[in-house]
Amino acid sequence: ASGRTIKIGYVSPQTGPLAPFGEADRFTIQQMQTVLKNGIRVGGAMLPVSIIVKDSQSTPNRAGEVASDLILREKVDIVLVSGTPETANPVSDVCELNEVPCISTVVPWQPWFFGRKGDPKKGFKFTYHFFWGLEDVIGVYTGMWQSVTTDKVVGGLFPNDGDGNAWGDAKLGFPPVLASKGFTLKDTGRFQSMTQDFSSQISAFKQVNADIITGVVIPPDAKNFLVQARQQGLKPKVVSIGKALLFPSTLEALGDLGEGLSTEVWWTPMHPFKSSVTGQTARALADDYEKTTGKQWTQPIGFAHALFEIAVDTLKRTKDIDSNTSIRDALAATKLDTVVGNVAWGTGPVPNVAKTPLVGGQWVKGQKTRFDLAIVNNQLAPSIPVSGPLKLLS
Amino acid sequence: MTALLSLRDVSKRYGALTVTDHISFSVSEGETLGILGPNGAGKTTLFNLISGDTRADSGTVEFDGREIGALAPYARCIAGIGRSYQVPRPFGNMTVFENLLVAATHGAQHSEDDAYALCVDVLEHTGLRAKANRHAGSLTLLDRKRLELARALATRPRLLLLDEIAGGLTEAETHTLVAEIRRVKQQGVTIVWIEHVVHALLALADRLLVINFGKHLAEGAPDAVMNDPEVRRVYLGLEAAA
Amino acid sequence: MDAVRPRFEVRRATRASRIASLVLIALAVVVASMPFWAGRDALRDFIEIASYFVFAMMWNLLAGYGGMVSIGQQAYFGLGGYLMLALANFAGLSPFVCVPIAAVLTAIIAVPVSRIAFRLSGGYFAVGTWVIAEVFRLGIANISALGGGSGTSLTGLGDIARSTRESITLWLALAIVVLATALVYRFLRSKAGLALTAIRDDAVAASSQGVHVAGTRLVVYLCAAAGAGLAGALYFVGNLRISPDAAFSVNWTAFAIFIVMIGGLGTLEGPIVGTLLFYVLNKFLSDYGTLYLIGLGLLAIVVTLFFPQGLWGYVSRRFGLQFFPVGRRLVMLEPGAPNDASAQVPLQPALQPISQPTSPPTSQSPSQSSPLPRTR
């Protein structure tokens, strides 16, 4: 196996509705190509590396197809995938079936594991995942909400998609925990994304006069809901929503409505971690991104970077580069401090899942940019500094 | 001779307009009935009622002793009613031959191989043989009308409904047409023929039916009807026999 | 009849068609042996091609021959996929067995659906079918047992050895392609196929010539549904993961339309040519993402505007080639008989306006028999 090129496959949504999740990819890939230009040392030999990037076009089918391409045509040694169940799950499935090691992230682990019909006893043979889980986001959100005075009535907006179904799941999702923590949840049921009208939810929330609104919705829905909520006189004190509120671009689109909204935060420049391949701190990485692209930093940067950190580390530790199982074994044995924190499998809630820290953030008026993401809750990851308490919506 | 087709008290209205007004008549086996009437009298509608393209509001249509008012057009065709359209409706993307083949395989219920012979016969007699492989869409008006007749014949009808197939033909062409229809008649096919070209009609019709505003105006032996002063006034616009 | 019957014969096959049939059989054998020599990617490619092709061919049957232009065939594609998956995951049947069963069930479901769809015609039909597909998508998205909106994975295949799984899937795909093609071809050559063309040209006239219009249409619609179901089931056996948005995506029909139009509407060769072209493009250019899709869209537009008869249509007119002739040519045998094979219009009609499935019975509008040339 001397001198042959190591091939790393990478799948993410670079176009389509989920494109914000893939926004950082071009930057990350370029960075990695420069870092790895003289290859990786595997078992004494220095092997050249090529990274093959595929676009899932935000559709599960396409994601599955390109994954098969990577495996069958490009014959990649390892597959990396990032961004929403709609992308990560089909790719992982294909890898599992074709017995190729796969690392996935940027999906709460439950939708990834149970969404793929995983069995907590058996786990998966070739697919490994690192990210936080619903228990974390629930913890963070409830933590934020408990830090302020509300009537503890929560209105839930859970769409009928991978994330929405998981968040709203009666066993794994918000409902049981909220109940146990003394919140009352008003869940009007799963709705179709791209809904033009939320008046039924709004009036339901008004009836129970919910002070808190939460959920995981795509940007257009978020805007629709918030606008109509204000129109129809729903005045929540706290709005904590996942997905839609992750990206600065969507906040821009929200205009004034955006200020004070809160969301979960998986990575920021403030995170006290360093990259194992470039040695950059989180801050340095973010600055590098803003300098290179001229765009405001976004959370996926860290995780896209971490995917490659783990891949490189795994390959370095691989005994026989030509054996999938050998690579897989190396992957399974990973214990690495990455720019998103420590990643190690075996300690997670279920097999094949490693967890990264999660904190809570709120969008506040920024200096350079219209909005900045301020960390307001770190109870699950005290190592990450908070910049202030959660403020109620005016 | 037994009645092959008989309409009893059939009416059809479009909105306020009564197009067919309590019409009753019958045609006996082997007979040729000519139908005359001013434009808009309701002749074509009458055909539509018989062929099933439109349903009557009231009254009964009997064919070969059985009530067919409820049957769909295709069923009536299979039962033995073949029709031509006043404004030709060829299957434009098919060849002339295939046009006939449709009629022969479905209307006449032949297997495809038996159908070939029948179609060739019809092509021969309707002077379309040379155009057998032409697309029906590119035919001239005359050939389209020929095709209407040919297609109706290819369904092996017992009752043949002809709607103004002589319109627009020259003298000579009309003669050949009349000859062809006479041949069909001699095979014992019952014919109902709407025609404004009266002399063509007179050449063959055993009996004439004149309708006006959907109403039965006159009926009987051709010359009798043609000399009926009412008919002459309404239809030919002549004052009583001059 | 009295007249002496002239001697004649009716030509249906062409030389090209005889050669073609041999070539195709040979091809099938080659494909069947692929597991023993070809790479895994080739196998998968064929399976994907197969499902695209079958789906496109069925759309072609429906729209190109049946004159029923639907934007809703993804309904049956998705149903096929979901039924296969449900049978496999819940009833524990082997997914391979589930594929044909799913197709049959799809056709059964299509029966009541057709009663709604057939109330519509022309553009109405096109849009109506799309809405029907949406109804299925949203309906299934609300069934949590099937994973709801997030979809679910096919579990049944995990424990079958990889190589066996792949070869069986390939043979299944091959069988489906051969069967579907053969059936459609036979159907189109039969007198039912004849009726179909007639209906497309003028439904009213057809019924007055003894053609059971509604019946014929229904048969075609059900065939198309079953075929789409097959394609869908096959695709998701290969793809393993299904979700409503993916399974019932209008893009399936969009692709089918592109394939057929680029290849040639209303010809059996069209979908073949179209699929191959589409597939090649998809393989080598799809990494260009948006640009690729822009190109695809433009291609479809250009072809429709300037080669309405599609690539194959163009070739077959240019060189009078026909691998799957369905037309009939009458040839008079006795000497001197005017045999205007010279004045041949090509047997394969260009794509001409398909008269809408139903037009008012007494309508005297001569639109489909106008001697005036249509301005293009």
Add this chain to the structure above:
Amino acid sequence: MTFVDIIVQGVLLGALYGLFAMGQSLVFGVMRMTNTAHGDFIVLLVFGLVALTGYAHLPLALAIALLLVIAFGFGFALQYIVLNRVAVRDPLPSLIVTFGLSIVIQNVLQQIFSADPRSIATGGFESASVSFGALTLGYLPLVTLLVTIALTFAMQWLFGKTGLGRAFRATSDDRDIVRLMGISHRRTFALAMAIAFVLIGVAATLYAMRTAVSPSDGPALLLYAFEAVIIGGMGSFWGTFAGGICLGIAQQIGFHIDPGWGIWLGHVVFLAVLVARPQGLMPRTR
């Protein structure tokens, strides 16, 4: 959610759908063209407005006016150069070309503006509202309703009473013979499409104020527009308006029962209407 509330919100939602549908009603009803790019046209103009306000930094009012002018020209050109070739009774060619257009538009927009959703800042207008006792109504939805009604009046008059309207219908019947009446069918169609685009422009403006729009949103809008047109019946703009309202109310009721089934119910009602009255509620032309 009170019954009144459901109905009111349904009407307001329906007005938006009706507005989406106006342009389609003209194109589908007059040219008999199955335009599957309608939704993408709306999105296109939304981004046009975004470009005018966000990049060219024009004041909103001016931007809107400019947009409508551009829309008119663009619609005219599009029809004259491209779509006229496929504006025949056969739905297929137009269907494919517009399908193609739809894909091209979506991806071009994505190439230029990225996949991020955009909207028009109206300085809080979109969230302002008046309340009548229990129910509070947003200004924006009310404005949408009024605009839709006004446009319906205008279109019905133009289409039914004026010579231009007559020319529209005649041209859609027989594009050869209409030339013998001294009318160029190419110009007539182009004009119709131009007007349709102005209507789309209005819809796009109000829509962009209401929600954030991303390049791939078109198809979702298309179906609502089509449904409104078909429920209402070909070529009748009051029908289209009514169709939109029906759709809105149906969905609203559905949402109330279960948010997951709202849109579904809308579709089902649409199909039900088709089965009951294939010609639509108030058809004008056939």
Add this chain to the structure above:
Amino acid sequence: MNTLLATHGLTGGYGDFQALFGVDLEVREGEVVALIGANGAGKSTLLKTVTGLLPARADQVTWRGEPIGGARAERIVGLGLALVPEGRRLFSSLSVEENLLLGAQANRTRARKWHLDSVYALFPILKEKRRQPSTSLSGGQQQMVAIGRALMSNPRLLMCDELSLGLAPIVVREIYDALPALVEDGMSVLIVEQDVQLARRVSQRFYCLQEGRVSLSGASASASDADIANAYFGVAA
């Protein structure tokens, strides 16, 4: 009487199918000219070419000496030339009255002898059905609308293809009786007619087409039936 319309060696056809081979024909102010010929002779093609529905070389067709060949139909009809097309071709989604009104659209300048009332006077039945969709009319009634529609543009030259086709004798009579009245106020008429006798009776001059060529022409009164039969079919019938 000066010439209104003239063709010079007019050729034409459909795509690569040629239907006309050098036709010379002229129509003068206020005369009725008949165009006869067997089916497929090229009569309709001639009319379509003259009105610009089919392509032609500019100098092949002149209007008052001006070359108009190949010009756009919508322009040509503006000059005062109206065609009653073969097979009626009414606008199915317009009411009878709207069909007529549309006819007036072609003419903005010329005198308005023909307007709704005068057309209704000519065909009273149409007045009753003015609000009905034109599809709902009988074949004959549709023909009347087609003629009325052409008249509404108050043309200088009215060209009728197969006027009597599908018309009851009484209607044919009415229409042809109206002809002289039309000609009176200077309108010329070119009629394509299958009924040769009728055609000759109403026309001053006639042209006979045969396979795309003029096989006979002259004063309608003088020509002998034998000649015409000959001109019709090439050989004496």
